[in-house]
Amino acid sequence: MLNNETKRLVLKMHPKDNVLVALTDLPQNERVIFEEETYVLQDAIKAKHKFYTTDLNTGDEVIMYGVLVGKVQCDIAKGSLMTIENLKHAAEPYAYREVDYSWQVPDVTKYKDRTFNGFKRKDGRVGTANYWLFVPTVFCENRNLDVIKEALQNELGYSVSDKYTQYTHQLLKAYQEGADMDSIHLELAPSSQTNRIFKNVDGIKFLNHQGGCGGTRQDSATLSALLAAYANHPNVAGITLLSLGCQHLQVQDFINDVKKQNPSFDKPLLVFEQQQTVSEEQLIADAIKQTFAGLVEINKLERSPAPLSDLVLGVKCGGSDGFSGVSANPAVGYTSDLLVALGGKVLLAEFPELCGVEQNLIDRCTSKGSAEKFINLMQSYDALAHKVGSGFHMNPSPGNIKDGLITDAIKSAGAAKKGGTAPVVDVLDYTEPATKPGLSLVCTPGNDVEATTGKAAAGATLILFTTGLGTPTGNPVCPVIKVATNSVLAKKMSDIIDIDCGPVISGEKSIEEMGEDILEYCIKAASGEIIPKAVQLNQDDFIPWKRGVSL
Incomplete structure (x- = not known):
């Protein structure tokens, strides 16, 4: 019998959820105890994947991150593995409604006098590079x-x-x-x-x-x-x-x-x-x-001190896995909240990967105009995809699915964690610049390069890019910082990964502690004290979006 009370084996992302996430490989027929309840595993559950916490009938709703992420396609026994065969994408409808959103502002006392060394431009903005x-x-x-x-x-x-x-x-x-070429090795x-x-x-x-x-x-x-x-x-x-x-x-x-x-x-x-x-x-x-x-x-031109409020942080995920919404994305989300509390700007994009969490984001909008703009952009984008026989529900890649992201709503609910919990102060269409301090939503595809290209256009001066599977994506003008969801990836692809969020999975660090570590890295990268791997490797990816269907 495996007891989660003595070792972190599984995790529930929200009290309303009827699934648990495996933090390590779990064998079939094992009995897992979590929060005083016992689950007998009907299947082997690999790390990053999920199993159902109750018996479900065909058509029943599955909740993860506190939101609807799919409906089961057959009768399911408690303890069964979530698969693409037994679960299909589903998401709640959304609309503007009057909501008094309350944000729990993080304590940023220790950062209030912190600065970074950037390049001050004559228009008042500050660059993190030259x-x-x-x-x-x-x-x-x-x-x-x-x-x-x-x-x-x-x-x-x-x-x-x-x-x-x-x-x-x-x-x-x-x-x-005529020598042996196998003896020639590349300096890595x-x-x-x-x-x-x-x-x-x-x-x-x-x-x-x-x-x-x-x-x-x-x-x-x-x-x-x-x-x-x-x-x-x-x-x-x-x-x-x-x-x-x-x-x-x-x-x-x-x-x-x-x-x-x-x-x-x-x-x-x-x-x-x-x-x-x-x-x-x-x-x-x-x-x-x-x-x-x-x-x-x-x-x-030379660097000089500037307040952290002059930072513009883009947040992005790609090559996502089942741990993306558990470790790296929430940690980056806490970093985002810290920067917003300090008066900085944060940009959350990838509209196909906000499918299923629209209502939460609408409720966080500080104006009816922004909320309606977000609704219109989301609906017209999804409708365009459906016209060609696609849709946001077809966003997850084979790699995403293999590593536990079974539906788009699961992927999206985890992806949205990068934006933290701050109010949404603005909604920007593609190429529109971010002008308001706080969290803005930026309309881009989920495609890694098209999204980072759009974030830089909106004014991001640093991009935090979370990944569970690994990706070499960078940007020509905005330093991209790679954040691994797990330590296995961080070690395996150490030449492209900057930050390891594996300690969150192992329980060595909290989301808040990891988020503060990420902010410290951002300050150093913005000052030129640390050069992110994507910059060192000239990973200068640039793909304009033609406003066609791109997920």
């Missing part, structure tokens, strides 16, 4: 960007490919000499970029994309607003724009969007149009030369 950004108005310029990227990053110390170049050189030498440590020429320039970033022409004019307009948001980002100090000339997205459209978003925009903006130059070679040479001069100038 980047030069290359932007193509159209996919036709991607090749030129690639040539410039190789030249600048390699020579100025921003490349992470040196170790792979050396590795290939050693393999080539062994091949030419990520590049530290310690040989940077410009010490105050954190990177040279490139926004390669597949848009700007073809498609619809609306696609180009959305892309223009997105690229303008990146140019305006507080982590960006200067921009080089490459244009072909004849594309839908014209240079002036981009400039108009930049000025619309920020009338006081005054960053260096270098524009090169290929159809107006004498040759591709000259275009590339001029772009490199003038950008180099720009790098010299922004290298003169």
